[in-house]
Amino acid sequence: MTDQPDVLWFEAVKRTHVGLVGGKNSSLGEMVQTLSGKGVRVPPGFATTASAYWRYVEANGLRQVISDHLDEMAAGKKSLAETGQAIRTAFLHGEWPEDTAATIFTSYKELGKRAGRSELDVAVRSSATAEDLPDASFAGQQETFLNIRGERALLDACRRCYASLFTDRAISYRQVKGFDHLQVALSIGVQQMVRSDIGGSGVMFSIDTETGFDKVVRIDAAWGLGENVVQGAVDPDAYQVFKPLLADESLLPIVEKTLGEKAIKMIYATGDEPTKNVPTSRAERAAFVLSDQEIVLLARWATTIEAHYGCPMDMEWAKDGDSGDIFIVQARPETVQSRREANTFKAYRVLEKGKILTTGLSIGGAITAGRVCLIEDVRDIDKFVDGSILVTGITDPDWVPIMKRAAAIITDHGGRTSHAAIVSRELGLTAVVGTGNATHVLHTDQEVTVSCAEGDQGFVYEGTAKFEVDELDLSSLPGTRTKVMLNLANPAAAFNWWQVPADGVGLARMEFVVTNQVRVHPMALVRYDSLKDEAAKAEIDAITVNYDDKTEYFIDTLSRGLARIAAVVHPKPVIIRMSDFKTNEYAGLVGGREFEPDEENPMIGFRGASRYYSPRYREGFALECRAIQRLRNEMGFKNVVVMIPFCRSVKEADKVLKVMVENGLRRGEDGLEVYVMCEIPSNVILADAFARRFDGFSIGSNDLTQLTLGVDRDSEELAGLFDEQDEAVEWMISSVIGAAHKAGAKIGLCGQAPSDHPEFARFLVGCGINSISVTPDSFFAVKRHVAEAEADEPGLKQA
Structure with a gap:
């Protein structure tokens, strides 16, 4: 390696130069060379080479020192801590070869000249020649030093980088991974500092780090320098962006935006330590680090970097507090989810x-x-x-x-x-x-x-x-003509199911998102000023702290929650059922008791469609419509279908559709489809009339069974009578499927019965149902039941 130069500028480095400048620096050079023209900003800098490392090792006789100490550890004569300490001490006491030191300092002065500053503050980053490999990330194994200024401080930081190749954790990690300690060299990246000490910084992945869902970018953000995020010393803001919709610059497909505590931030310091942690202000803790436009910009860069490298990427970014510009300061392949x-x-x-x-x-x-x-x-x-x-x-x-x-x-x-x-x-x-x-x-x-x-x-x-x-082996699942879809309600768990080969989401329950994420009754936000419950008012103030307009909180939170569900199967259809709380459930929301009547039997009371045009809830339904509008038009999820629950009559259907139009949701406009739940006998009896007003039906077998048989499904006394396979219920289902097909409307069923009872799945397939929607844990069983039923009836045709 000694015939190589001591320093290379990033613009002269490619990703194939890992053996020369390590994984981190080769990646920085690759981005400077190839992605700057695509708008990705990388701070300028240079890298010392593996040759410079070996020259330092040879000049100070360190090869023998390293070998001797490691041999003593292997023989049990020294502990890991003693071995690491001895090797690091030898590195820190070493002297720089004059020509190497001169080359580093000359490059530092040139970097300052390019930036227009005499003593430029720089980040000094370690980049080992065995890091960022597909099966070994070496994350955090070597040191980074920030806010380094001047020749002496720079050379000292470089010396400490070399020593960090032999921290206890680095020695241990190489042993676990089977790397020869004397075959790994260290390159040092010297980059112009981004003034994120007065801005913000964080980490970004082009894949969901928990589930491996490859259609989202995950971004963490905190105030100040980025070390706190990497080390886990702060609870950062968390953002997720849906990648397939980023190409349209008019959209903001941010599907998660969670405020972190961000209790401390790392800033520049004076004296021996170049950085220090200080508490964040109350205003900083209450504010997001990034604007929506900055979140989307970073996500676009993530997709650009991922496309260039051809694999999911793990990146670090920093925002300059002076200029407001954002930079990518590191990029490496993601090494966990992408290898599953x-x-x-x-x-x-x-x-x-x-x-x-x-x-x-x-x-x-x-x-x-x-x-x-x-x-x-x-x-x-x-x-x-x-x-x-x-x-x-x-x-x-x-x-x-x-x-x-x-x-x-x-x-x-x-x-x-x-x-x-x-x-x-x-x-x-x-x-x-x-x-x-x-x-x-x-x-x-x-x-x-x-x-x-x-x-x-x-x-x-x-x-x-x-x-x-x-x-389960996904490749063993049979194909089916009947669509098998998922019932999803929890946005937090939605990404767990991205690998399931579902034909869409047949039922997304809006009320679950309202209960668990919004938590506040929509009318309490609409009528906040006249709210009598002072305790509820105080709780709403705390929940909506970042929103001047309380109703905007509802729209924003609901649309993002639903977006996570819509993203999982995009571009396949996602049928979102508008809220179907019962009055006792609505009353349990923050501020809800002032707006809900007391009912003896909420199950067949003021619920579903009857609420949407009622003066009691009409303004709350308007917020639901605005959330759907945002989801489809501003975020871009055109795969969303709206479904109206518990619609008792054709007249009621007309009233609801009219209110929807008043709130910007017109059936057929911009591809919007509107379905209706079939869960009341009147939906079956007047199926032809309902089909003229809606694009499709979804059979809610639980409520349809309850109302057809007159059995309270929650009554222990009547549990034996509740049967979705009762001949009267099956007659209802068969009749409405036939009527829907005759009218040219789609029809599906959402419920547990097809999973629990293979014969019920066979019955539905025999009726020619278009789709069956089940909970994720039932999906595989239902898929197989449907495939078996279709195999027994090969001539079956669907409308």
Whole structure:
């Protein structure tokens, strides 16, 4: 390597130069060369080469030093900590070869000249020649030094980068991965600092880090320099953007926007330490780091970088507080989700569980039970019991030696792109990060279950929960003429099902999103000023803190929640049922009691379509319509179909459709389809009239059975009479399917019965139903039942 130059400018480096300047720097050079012309901004800089590293090693006789200390460790004469300390000390006491030092300083002065500053502040980043490989990311193994200024400080930071090649965690990681310590060199990237100390920074992935869903970009953001996000020292803002709709610059397809606590930020400092952490202001904690336009800009860059590299990418970005410009400061291949087996689907289900002890962000998608081992300080890691569930405040690379011996990880702090999250994914561990209180509520030897199989939120349950795991080969699923779709309600868990080969979403329940994400009664937002419940008013103030217009909170939150469901199967249809709360359920929302009547039988009371044109709720329904408008027109999810529930009569249908038009939703306009639930006998009796007003029907078999047989489905006394396969119910279903086909309308069924009863699936296929929509855990069974039924009736045709 000694015939190579000591320094190369980024514009002279390509991604094929990993052996020369390491994975990080070769990627920076690649982007400067090829992506600058596509609008991706990368701070200018240069890289020292592997040759410069070996020259430093040879000039200070370090090869023998390294070899001797590693041999002593292998022989059991020295511990890992002693070995690492001795090698690092030797590096730090080394002297620079004069020509190498002169070349680095000359390049530094040239970088300052290009930036128009004499003593430029720079970021000094380590880039090992064995990092960012497909099966080994080496995330956080070597050091980065920020706000470095002047010749002496630069050379000292470079020396410390070299030493960081032999931190305890780096030595340990190379041993685990089978890399020869004396075959790995270190390059140093010297980049113009982005003034993110007075701006913001974070991490970005071009794939969902938990589920592997490849159609979203995930962005984490915090105030100040980016080290806090990477280390998990802050709970950052979290954004997700749907990639397929980014090509249309008129759209803002942001499907998640969660405000993080962002309690501290890293800024420039003076003296021996170039950076320090300070508390964020109340205003900073309450504000998003990025605007919607900046979120989408970063997401577009992520797709550009991913397309160029041909694989999912892990990137770091920084926003300059002076200029407002955003830069990509690192990009490397994502090494976990992109390597998973594409045709294998593993689904976890909690069957019985103890009380919730704490919650946080779920990492990994699995479930693990075991004993807690609480360790608050890295100096105590020798007390860790192998196979335990590690509980701690935060992790950094020093924790890796015990993380790889843990059954699961629970931390107080950190986001989805924190060190704990990244390493847990790479090690295949279940983790719940950012709980806020795990080290306070959990204790060593406590039996707990860590569940990351229930969506974005991870749960720590008391005791050992009962759960089951289904592992399915997706390539073995049969094809069917009858569409098999999913019932989805929880946006937080929607991405778990992206691999399921569904024909769309047959039922997305709006009320679930309102209950779990919006939480506030829409009329309490519309009539906020006249709200009498002061406690509810105070709670609404806290929930809507970032919204001057309270109703905008409802529209924004509802549309984003529904967007996550719409994204999973895009561009296949997603049928969203407008809210179908019963009055007692609506009253349970924040501020809801002032707007809901007391009813003896809410099941057949003021629910569904009757609410939408009523003075009691009409303004609330208008907010629902505006959320659908935003979802389709501003975010771009044209695959969304609207469905009206519990529509008792044709006259009621006309009233609802009129109100929808008044609120910007006209059937047929811009491809909008409107369906109606078939769950009341009148829907069957007047199916032809309903078909003239709607594009399709969805049979709600539970309510249709209840109202056909006059049986309360929740009555224990009448449980034996509730039967979706009763001949009267089947007559209803068969009749409405025939009427729908005759009228040229689509018709499907959403319910559990086809999964529980193969013969019911056979009955529906025999009637010629267009689609069957089931819960995700029932999908595979129903798909097979439908395929078997179709095989028995090969001549079956559908309208």
